[in-house]
Amino acid sequence: MRQPNTDFPRHARLLAASLLWLLIGTLLLLSTLVPAHTALFGWAPMFWLLWAPLAVILTLEPTLPRQLLALCRPRRRSARHLIWH
DSSP: OOOOOHHHHHHHHHHHHHHHHHHHHHHHHHHHHOOBBBBBTBTTHIIIIIIHHHHHHHHHHHHHHHHHHHHHOOOOOOHHHHHHO
8 A cells, every 4th residue: 555645844844833833822821811711702712722733733643642652651671671680
């Protein structure tokens, strides 16, 4: 099965832009310069500052959550390594 022809520089730029978008949105929401919920817009600020960039990132890199979990999960040592060291 052939992999689709992807434009790597474009892919990297889109990923970097969406990560920057997520970082700035998170900072805006945490600093309360932009409220997560407003009477006029409802939950739209939170969606556009957090959930939309996360959707773009997961579309570009669908294996990213699994990779991050593998980094966070402690590695188990083999029994032989535990006995002798």
